[in-house]
Amino acid sequence: MLIDMSTSRSGTPTTNAAAPAAQRAHDDAPDTAAPFARLAELEEGPERDALRDELVEAWLPMARRIAGRFRDRGENIEDLRQVAALGLVKAVDRYDPSRGAFESYAVPTITGEIKRHFRDRMWALRVPRRVQELRNKVRVARRELTQAPGSHEPTVADLAAHTGLTEEEVSAGMEAMDSFKTLSLDVEMSTDGDGYSFADTFGTTEASYDVVLDREAVKEGLRRLPERERAILYMRFFEDMTQSSIAGRLGISQMHVSRLITRSCALVREQALGRRPGSDSTR
Numbered sequence: 001m002l003i004d005m006s007t008s009r010s011g012t013p014t015t016n017a018a019a020p021a022a023q024r025a026h027d028d029a030p031d032t033a034a035p036f037a038r039l040a041e042l043e044e045g046p047e048r049d050a051l052r053d054e055l056v057e058a059w060l061p062m063a064r065r066i067a068g069r070f071r072d073r074g075e076n077i078e079d080l081r082q083v084a085a086l087g088l089v090k091a092v093d094r095y096d097p098s099r100g101a102f103e104s105y106a107v108p109t110i111t112g113e114i115k116r117h118f119r120d121r122m123w124a125l126r127v128p129r130r131v132q133e134l135r136n137k138v139r140v141a142r143r144e145l146t147q148a149p150g151s152h153e154p155t156v157a158d159l160a161a162h163t164g165l166t167e168e169e170v171s172a173g174m175e176a177m178d179s180f181k182t183l184s185l186d187v188e189m190s191t192d193g194d195g196y197s198f199a200d201t202f203g204t205t206e207a208s209y210d211v212v213l214d215r216e217a218v219k220e221g222l223r224r225l226p227e228r229e230r231a232i233l234y235m236r237f238f239e240d241m242t243q244s245s246i247a248g249r250l251g252i253s254q255m256h257v258s259r260l261i262t263r264s265c266a267l268v269r270e271q272a273l274g275r276r277p278g279s280d281s282t283r
Contacts, residue, residue: 028061029103036097055092056085059106063088066110073118080114087113134173137163214272221271229264236261 035055042048067084071077087110095105141162145154154162159170222230228250235241235249243261247254 028059028065030058032058032102033097036095036102040097052092056089059088059092059102060085062103062106063110066107067114070114070118075118080117083114083117084110087111131172131176134165134169135176136173137165138170138173139177217272218268221268224271225264225267229260232257232260233264 032055035051039048039051039055042051063084064081067077067080070080088106090113091102091106091109094109095102099105138159141159142154145151145158145162156167156170156174159165159174160167163170165173222233225233232246232250235246236243241249243254243257247257250257
């Protein structure tokens with residue numbers, strides 16, 4: 001089935017002699033009132049599918065124009081056109097001719113699909129929708145305030161006054177701008193041949209890391225010691241008691257405590273190093 005529309009397949013407006021002239025907002029808005037009325041009457045089937053495809057093709061130039069509004073925002077224009085085309089298909093499928101002109105319904109539907117694409121696919125870090133909206137308001141306000149020649153970079157107070165937002169909301173929007181794209185930890189930060197990456201510019205060696213490893217290494221050896229030797233090591237190294245104090249608590253000589261500590265430490269060390277107690281460490 002062929003229908004007579006005011007836009008050719010190439011997107012160039014043509015004259016529709018069978019229909020009265022109508023005011024249209026854009027040249028890429030064809031007069032499709034009659035085909036849409038016909039589409040609403042048709043049952044599911046090949047004839048309806050063919051008419052639906054022709055309507056989508058007729059309005060495709062408008063969808064591409066809407067996609068062009070979002071260029072230079074970090075997304076490929078061809079991808080944006082595909083998203084806009086998807087929004088157009090949804091608009092054609094859901095449009096009710098009795099509720100007004102198709103363009104009035106299609107434009108917000110297509111625009112919403114593109115914005116949803118940016119919200120769901122383009123943010124490197126997930127942030128709440130409210131914060132994304134604040135980011136958009138701050139971005140637009142910053143652009144408007146810096147359009148005039150010689151304009152200074154607007155402050156948080158300037159942006160708040162321009163948008164009607166609070167300074168806290170403006171700050172949240174500005175922080176969200178950094179969430180749209182992220183910087184790889186592997187990106188090269190040096191141009192003079194040093195070859196260090198972004199990850200090399202932050203972070204320090206954890207001083208307690210070796211302590212954790214040592215504690216894990218000696219656990220098994222401590223478990224194998226007799227209860228008295230474990231108690232002596234605990235009092236000496238965890239309660240910071242002197243050998244004399246330990247000797248007084250246990251009722252033994254300070255010399256005996258010293259020998260027990262030396263022998264116990266040697267056994268734990270051998271166990272941690274994976275050698276049998278008493279073996280020659282040089283073998």
